[in-house]
Amino acid sequence: MALIEIRDLKVHYPIRSGFWNRVTDRVLAVDGINFDIEPGETYGLIGESGSGKSTTGKAIVGLEKVTSGQILYEGQDITKAQTRRNLRYNKDVQMIFQDSLSSLNPRKRIADIIAEPIRNFENMSATEEQHRIKELLDIVGMPQDAMYKYPFEFSGGQRQRIGVARAVATNPKLIVADEPVSALDLSVQAQVLNFMKRIQQEYNIAYLFISHDLGVVRHMCKNLAIMHRGRFVEIGTREDIYRHPQHIYTKRLLSAIPEVNPDEREADRQHRRAVEAEFKQEESRYYGADGRVLDLQQLSATHYVALPDATLAANKGGVE
Numbered sequence: 496m497a498l499i500e501i502r503d504l505k506v507h508y509p510i511r512s513g514f515w516n517r518v519t520d521r522v523l524a525v526d527g528i529n530f531d532i533e534p535g536e537t538y539g540l541i542g543e544s545g546s547g548k549s550t551t552g553k554a555i556v557g558l559e560k561v562t563s564g565q566i567l568y569e570g571q572d573i574t575k576a577q578t579r580r581n582l583r584y585n586k587d588v589q590m591i592f593q594d595s596l597s598s599l600n601p602r603k604r605i606a607d608i609i610a611e612p613i614r615n616f617e618n619m620s621a622t623e624e625q626h627r628i629k630e631l632l633d634i635v636g637m638p639q640d641a642m643y644k645y646p647f648e649f650s651g652g653q654r655q656r657i658g659v660a661r662a663v664a665t666n667p668k669l670i671v672a673d674e675p676v677s678a679l680d681l682s683v684q685a686q687v688l689n690f691m692k693r694i695q696q697e698y699n700i701a702y703l704f705i706s707h708d709l710g711v712v713r714h715m716c717k718n719l720a721i722m723h724r725g726r727f728v729e730i731g732t733r734e735d736i737y738r739h740p741q742h743i744y745t746k747r748l749l750s751a752i753p754e755v756n757p758d759e760r761e762a763d764r765q766h767r768r769a770v771e772a773e774f775k776q777e778e779s780r781y782y783g784a785d786g787r788v789l790d791l792q793q794l795s796a797t798h799y800v801a802l803p804d805a806t807l808a809a810n811k812g813g814v815e
């Protein structure tokens with residue numbers, strides 16, 4: 496059974512204006528998405544800024560109110576706060592944020608930051624707690640004396656490790672990682688991603704890995720969803736998305752991955768320009784009149800794409 500099943504999830508924000516502060520419009524931040532995360536897997540949620548990724552992540556951890564749809568955790572709908580409490584869901588599902596400096600309380604020592612979820616959910620003596628904090632620092636490759644220091648005393652990469660230590664403190668089954676490495680230098684990104692992978696294997700944690708960058712998640716995710724304007728334009732396995740992308744928006748995101756080989760850079764630039772031109776030319780066919788992403792169509796057992804009917808008919812059969 497899937498660990499998490501998202502069914503027709505919608506999160507709409509009201510926009511208020513005028514003297515009476517009435518609701519005059521809505522932002523359809525998330526507008527009808529479906530996906531499953533298996534235990535221990537990394538699921539990628541990719542899209543540019545404003546596409547609704549963070550809202551999806553926050554709805555899953557219970558930080559954002561769901562407008563409609565279901566979030567099933569081990570088969571039970573947890574969209575209501577009471578159910579989340581009954582199931583100890585808030586212990587099993589944790590979040591890591593992009594900006595470790597603002598997500599770690601600057602006035603607290605690392606020991607108290609990491610201990611916070613433990614104090615919320617476990618009944619440990621002070622000695623047991625100290626032992627667990629040391630163990631957690633060790634898991635993320637930080638020295639034990641880090642526990643007596645404050646967040647500002649660490650580099651971005653080290654703070655992100657501390658964020659991971661806090662997230663794994665309660666032995667979670669799922670961690671929503673919202674752009675966990677975007678603020679870090681490339682070399683540090685690789686380190687953080689590697690130890691996230693190691694921890695995942697050791698403790699069988701599932702990740703919902705949120706990123707704007709298809710390059711970053713290439714080696715992390717088994718399955719991915721590409722999100723645009725609150726909806727999915729394409730979902731599939733790593734192979735489906737990276738080897739056989741079908742939607743013009745997915746192709747645009749793929750072309751944005753920088754080319755590392757200097758000899759290929761000019762060809763890469765030309766390719767990017769061609770993809771951009773295709774996007775502009777085809778946009779009206781791939782999106783509804785109001786800019787809404789079309790409904791997903793099934794191409795194979797794993798690959799779904801929001802294709803216009805004519806393109807679907809032409810592509811079917813030739814994809815796999």
Ligand SMILES: Nc1ncnc2c1ncn2[C@@H]1O[C@H](COP(=O)(O)OP(=O)(O)OP(=O)(O)O)[C@@H](O)[C@H]1O
Binds near residue numbers: 509522546547549
């Ligand atoms: N509290 C809110 N009230 C109104 N609109 C909101 C609120 N939070 C987010 N939005 C809007 O919802 C849409 C989706 O935002 P969201 O933060 O989920 O996107 P994102 O893909 O995570 O982008 P980013 O990477 O920039 O955070 C955006 O148009 C955003 O402006």
